[in-house]
Amino acid sequence: MKFNPNVLDCAAAPIAEAWSWVRNPDSDRLLDLCQAVPAHLPPQDLRDYLGDAIKAGEGATYTDIRGIAPLREALAANISERYQGTVDADDILITAGCNQAFCSVIDTLCAAGDEVIVPLPCYFNHQMWLSTRGIVPRYLSFDAETAMPDPAEARGLINERTRAILLVTPNNPSGAIYTAERIGEFFALAREHGIALITDETYRDFIDIEVIPHNLFADPDWRDTLVHLYSFSKVFSLTGFRTGAVGASQALLEQLKKVQDCTAICAPHAGQLGALYGLRHLDAWKLEKADELTRRAVALREAFAHPDLRYRVVSAGAYFAYIEHPFDAPARQVVKRLIEDQEIVSLPGSYFGPEQESFIRFAFANLHERHFEDVVARLIATQTD
Ligand SMILES: Cc1ncc(COP(=O)(O)O)c(C=O)c1O
Numbered sequence: 064m065k066f067n068p069n070v071l072d073c074a075a076a077p078i079a080e081a082w083s084w085v086r087n088p089d090s091d092r093l094l095d096l097c098q099a100v101p102a103h104l105p106p107q108d109l110r111d112y113l114g115d116a117i118k119a120g121e122g123a124t125y126t127d128i129r130g131i132a133p134l135r136e137a138l139a140a141n142i143s144e145r146y147q148g149t150v151d152a153d154d155i156l157i158t159a160g161c162n163q164a165f166c167s168v169i170d171t172l173c174a175a176g177d178e179v180i181v182p183l184p185c186y187f188n189h190q191m192w193l194s195t196r197g198i199v200p201r202y203l204s205f206d207a208e209t210a211m212p213d214p215a216e217a218r219g220l221i222n223e224r225t226r227a228i229l230l231v232t233p234n235n236p237s238g239a240i241y242t243a244e245r246i247g248e249f250f251a252l253a254r255e256h257g258i259a260l261i262t263d264e265t266y267r268d269f270i271d272i273e274v275i276p277h278n279l280f281a282d283p284d285w286r287d288t289l290v291h292l293y294s295f296s297k298v299f300s301l302t303g304f305r306t307g308a309v310g311a312s313q314a315l316l317e318q319l320k321k322v323q324d325c326t327a328i329c330a331p332h333a334g335q336l337g338a339l340y341g342l343r344h345l346d347a348w349k350l351e352k353a354d355e356l357t358r359r360a361v362a363l364r365e366a367f368a369h370p371d372l373r374y375r376v377v378s379a380g381a382y383f384a385y386i387e388h389p390f391d392a393p394a395r396q397v398v399k400r401l402i403e404d405q406e407i408v409s410l411p412g413s414y415f416g417p418e419q420e421s422f423i424r425f426a427f428a429n430l431h432e433r434h435f436e437d438v439v440a441r442l443i444a445t446q447t448d
Pocket residue numbers: 099159160161162163186231235263265293294295296302305306307
């Protein structure tokens with residue numbers, strides 16, 4: 064049989080490929096900085112609650128295409144509070160994870176040949192979905208000093224095929240947390256041109272709680288421009304339960320429901336129950352985990368301040384650090400060598416779009432800070448030639 068050429072041309076899923084380079088995955092010496100997964104299980108009370116609910120027969124049925132009403136209400140209230148804005152349950156549709164939210168939003172907004180503005184470096188699954196759909200990513204260059212994309216550059220790329228600007232903040236892979244002001248500039252640009260601003264905020268719970276991630280939800284007209292994507296995967300350690308959300312206008316969600324109905328019908332019911340429990344009961348747990356990661360980002364920067372180290376932290380936050388390596392070599396080669404010689408597993412920048420050969424991504428959420436000194440010592444050991 065013949066396959067879709069767009070799928071054939073699409074690069075393989077990166078995490079599996081990086082692990083295929085590891086000869087001994089059970090080695091005690093292995094330091095896993097590869098995939099962005101929470102290093103802990105959900106708290107015991109959430110697991111007990113879900114166990115009891117499933118035994119009682121809950122979660123076994125389809126839900127409304129948009130998700131269960133109490134979860135949509137709870138998430139709307141959570142966003143309204145966190146962003147000091149106004150979001151209603153009708154603005155929310157629950158998805159089977161944030162990746163599915165992105166795919167459905169893209170399918171709702173774009174046809175083959177349309178364009179989406181994508182800052183570099185970009186999340187590989189976003190890139191993969193755009194390319195399998197025949198949608199053209201128009202990349203914004205990476206500024207390795209600020210790690211923030213430039214709205215003026217985006218303005219120059221907008222044309223009649225442009226459907227959306229995509230921002231991921233906190234960013235995967237760079238860990239950069241875009242300022243509310245910069246996000247606001249992109250919002251104004253998107254509004255001016257009648258296109259969508261899609262914000263993937265999978266890691267927003269790992270921003271300092273004192274800081275409002277952006278002010279867009281306070282704009283009474285946010286629904287005309289903003290499409291907000293969220294994930295319950297990292298915040299409540301529910302990656303396997305596949306639960307995320309889209310926050311957008313009812314006009315957009317009405318169309319998106321058609322896509323959702325064909326692909327997932329609804330988000331996994333059990334995942335929705337878990338997410339609702341999390342929103343209702345796990346605020347303190349969530350803050351504790353966010354604090355832990357904030358401390359870890361600081362510890363990573365401190366460890367990398369070692370005078371002999373020639374690897375540089377470009378940006379770090381939430382789950383990730385983006386590291387500039389000191390070699391005149393492709394990132395893939397550097398990562399393979401780190402695996403073979405030092406048993407450090409990371410991802411090459413080249414997985415995150417063009418012109419990223421000087422960088423590697425460390426997903427530090429996976430690794431306790433007590434290992435950072437060792438990481439730095441091993442990196443220094445690679446600098447010998
Ligand atoms: C930016 C970004 N969006 C979406 C996802 C996927 O989230 P989910 O598990 O909710 O599909 C990830 C996971 O790594 C991510 O980094």
